[in-house]
Amino acid sequence: MDTALDRAVRVFRERGYHATSIGDLTAAMRLATGSVYKAFRDKHAVFLAAFERYTALRQEQTRSAAARGANGREQIRNVLLSYVEHSQGVEGRRGCLVVGSAVELSAHDAMVAARVSTQLATNENFIAGLIRDGQADGSIPRHVAADDTARLMLCITQGMRVVGKARLPLDGIRLVGVAMKLLA
Amino acid sequence: MDTALDRAVRVFRERGYHATSIGDLTAAMRLATGSVYKAFRDKHAVFLAAFERYTALRQEQTRSAAARGANGREQIRNVLLSYVEHSQGVEGRRGCLVVGSAVELSAHDAMVAARVSTQLATNENFIAGLIRDGQADGSIPRHVAADDTARLMLCITQGMRVVGKARLPLDGIRLVGVAMKLLA
DNA sequence: TTTATTCGGGAACAATCATTCCCTATTATG
DNA sequence: CATAATAGGGAATGATTGTTCCCGAATAAA
Numbered sequence: 187m188d189t190a191l192d193r194a195v196r197v198f199r200e201r202g203y204h205a206t207s208i209g210d211l212t213a214a215m216r217l218a219t220g221s222v223y224k225a226f227r228d229k230h231a232v233f234l235a236a237f238e239r240y241t242a243l244r245q246e247q248t249r250s251a252a253a254r255g256a257n258g259r260e261q262i263r264n265v266l267l268s269y270v271e272h273s274q275g276v277e278g279r280r281g282c283l284v285v286g287s288a289v290e291l292s293a294h295d296a297m298v299a300a301r302v303s304t305q306l307a308t309n310e311n312f313i314a315g316l317i318r319d320g321q322a323d324g325s326i327p328r329h330v331a332a333d334d335t336a337r338l339m340l341c342i343t344q345g346m347r348v349v350g351k352a353r354l355p356l357d358g359i360r361l362v363g364v365a366m367k368l369l370a
Numbered sequence: 371m372d373t374a375l376d377r378a379v380r381v382f383r384e385r386g387y388h389a390t391s392i393g394d395l396t397a398a399m400r401l402a403t404g405s406v407y408k409a410f411r412d413k414h415a416v417f418l419a420a421f422e423r424y425t426a427l428r429q430e431q432t433r434s435a436a437a438r439g440a441n442g443r444e445q446i447r448n449v450l451l452s453y454v455e456h457s458q459g460v461e462g463r464r465g466c467l468v469v470g471s472a473v474e475l476s477a478h479d480a481m482v483a484a485r486v487s488t489q490l491a492t493n494e495n496f497i498a499g500l501i502r503d504g505q506a507d508g509s510i511p512r513h514v515a516a517d518d519t520a521r522l523m524l525c526i527t528q529g530m531r532v533v534g535k536a537r538l539p540l541d542g543i544r545l546v547g548v549a550m551k552l553l554a
Numbered sequence: 555t556t557t558a559t560t561c562g563g564g565a566a567c568a569a570t571c572a573t574t575c576c577c578t579a580t581t582a583t584g
Numbered sequence: 585c586a587t588a589a590t591a592g593g594g595a596a597t598g599a600t601t602g603t604t605c606c607c608g609a610a611t612a613a614a
Contacts, residue, residue, distance in 0.1 A: 202474050204388035208602060218563040219603085229602065279477060288536040289473045290386050293463060302536050334544045337533075338526065341545075345529025349521075352472040352486050360518045361525075367551050392572060402593040403573085413572065 188239075190215040195236045199280045202290050203233055234297065240283040241305050247272070248312070258320020259369060262313065262339075266365055269343045270358035273350030282347040310340045317369070326369050335368050372423075374399040379420045383464045386474050387417055418481065424467040425489050431456070432496070442504020443553060446497065446523075450549055453527045454542035457534030466531040494524045501553070510553050519552050 197206050197214040208229060212219055226232045251268035255261030272278065284305050291298040314336035320326030342365060350356060381390050381398040392413060396403055410416045435452035439445030456462065468489050475482040498520035504510030526549060534540060 200477060202386075202388065204386065205474070205478070207600080209600090220564065220605085221562050223603070224561075281473065281477070285532050286473050288532050289465065289470050290389070292536050293384060293465070294389070299536070303538065306533060306536055306538060331544070331548065334541070334548045337538075337540070338545055338548045341526050341529030341533055342522065343529065344532040345525030345527065348469050348472050348528040348532060349490065349525055352476050352483070352490055354487065354490060354521075356521070357518070360515070361522055364515060364518045364522045364552060367554060368548060370551060370554070391570080393570090404575085404594065405592050407573070408591070 190217060191235055191239050194232055195240045195283065196280065198233060198236050199240070199283050199286065202286055204290065230297075234301075237283055237287060237298070237301060241301075244272075244282075244284075245308070248309075252312075252316060257323045257325035258316050258318070259325035259366075261316050262320065262369065263362055263366060265313065265316070266339070266343070266362045267358050269346050270356050270361060273346040274356055278347070278350030279353065281351050282344075285344055285347045285351075288344075306340060306344075309343070310336050313339050320369070330369055338368065339365070374401060375419055375423050378416055379424045379467065380464065382417060382420050383424070383467050383470065386470055388474065414481075418485075421467055421471060421482070421485060425485075428456075428466075428468075429492070432493075436496075436500060441507045441509035442500050442502070443509035443550075445500050446504065446553065447546055447550060449497065449500070450523070450527070450546045451542050453530050454540050454545060457530040458540055462531070462534030463537065465535050466528075469528055469531045469535075472528075490524060490528075493527070494520050497523050504553070514553055522552065523549070 193214040193216070194211060197210055201210065208219060208222065211229070211232060212222055215222065217225075222232065226235065248265055248268055251264045252261040255264045272282075284302055287298050288302045288306075292302050293299075314332045317326055317330060317332040317335060321328055321330065321332070346356060346361075377398040377400070378395060381394055385394065390413075392403060392406065395413070395416060396406055399406065401409075406416065410419065432449055432452060435448045436445040439448045456466075468486055471482050472486045472490075476486050477483075498516045501510055501514060501516040501519060505512055505514065505516070530540060530545075
């Protein structure tokens with residue numbers, strides 16, 4: 187079932203919610219219509235489950251990217267670099283379910299809107315925490331405003347996914363090199 | 371007709387392409403079904419016209435915001451501040467057609483994808499030009515990498531629209547204050 | 555072995571979609 | 585004045601949508 191959900195994640199990322207029909211879903215998940223409706227209440231429930239699964243996976247990926255850094259500053263650099271990578275190539279073209287949901291559904295779907303907000307807040311808080319870690323370990327100056335910088339970095343990461351979906355190439359080293367000035 | 375198209379822009383921004391039915395469109399544009407199909411070949415053509423109109427309006431708004439600045443640096447500050455304003459409140463919740471199109475359509479609609487890319491490139495080039503202007507007038511240091519910084523600022527602006535659509539509040543002064551470090 | 559029960563599959567359904575067609579005013583043309 | 589042309593309105597149409605219902609096979613229980 188989890189592997190079927192992974193396939194659902196992929197379809198929703200590629201096509202969005204409204205452009206994904208039950209037919210697309212059953213084809214991707216390799217289940218018949220009846221089987222999908224036996225596992226989920228409706229299309230919306232499939233999407234919610236896919237969203238949940240996607241955010242869990244992405245969270246794990248960014249945290250493990252951060253963990254590869256020796257101090258707060260390097261951890262942030264790794265997180266940003268990881269975002270650039272995921273915003274590019276086939277993965278970037280596939281898109282981010284959080285960004286897609288924010289843009290396509292947030293305005294008219296309270297359930298999705300709530301999950302999008304909490305996910306964005308989680309990401310922002312994670313970055314803010316890394317900034318404070320860096321200030322504690324001496325790799326980031328004390329005068330950096332952790333919360334404001336974290337919110338701007340949230341905009342940067344979400345923006346990368348938009349730009350990446352539009353197929354503009356992103357040079358990780360150069361882009362992140364510039365972004366690190368925010369920690370000066 | 372232009373006022374009808376303005377109303378179409380609004381609906382597409384609020385609901386996206388796929389979630390907007392012809393019924394929604396005729397109701398908003400205050401035209402009957404037949405009249406819409408007499409003015410446009412199909413729904414896709416209405417969308418393309420709305421996209422064109424939206425980008426023209428937005429371009430004008432950003433340029434006039436920039437024009438209020440005395441030098442390159444202040445012009446960029448004004449552009450960023452303008453983006454924050456447009457990403458917030460009722461306007462922010464309405465969303466950006468470029469971001470929406472990039473996320474919802476770019477992957478499967480070559481015509482839209484092309485227009486999104488050129489629009490993003492135009493925005494980026496505009497910012498890069500302002501950076502170079504600032505370097506010429508002495509308000510921005512020469513060592514700032516114009517192209518890389520412009521691309522990062524493109525990510526920032528597009529990201530603001532995502533975050534704004536998700537209803538996270540954005541403090542223009544603080545956010546732009548941090549972002550201006552990129553021009554140090 | 556016989557009988558329940560579960561599970562996946564797919565046909566059937568009503569609703570909604572984008573699109574076409576035709577009718578009726580209104581304006582322009584002779 | 586008569587008539588051709590145009591523009592707008594809305595019903596009809598066929599395709600597609602999400603959802604439900606029911607069937608058949610496989611497994612568990614008796």
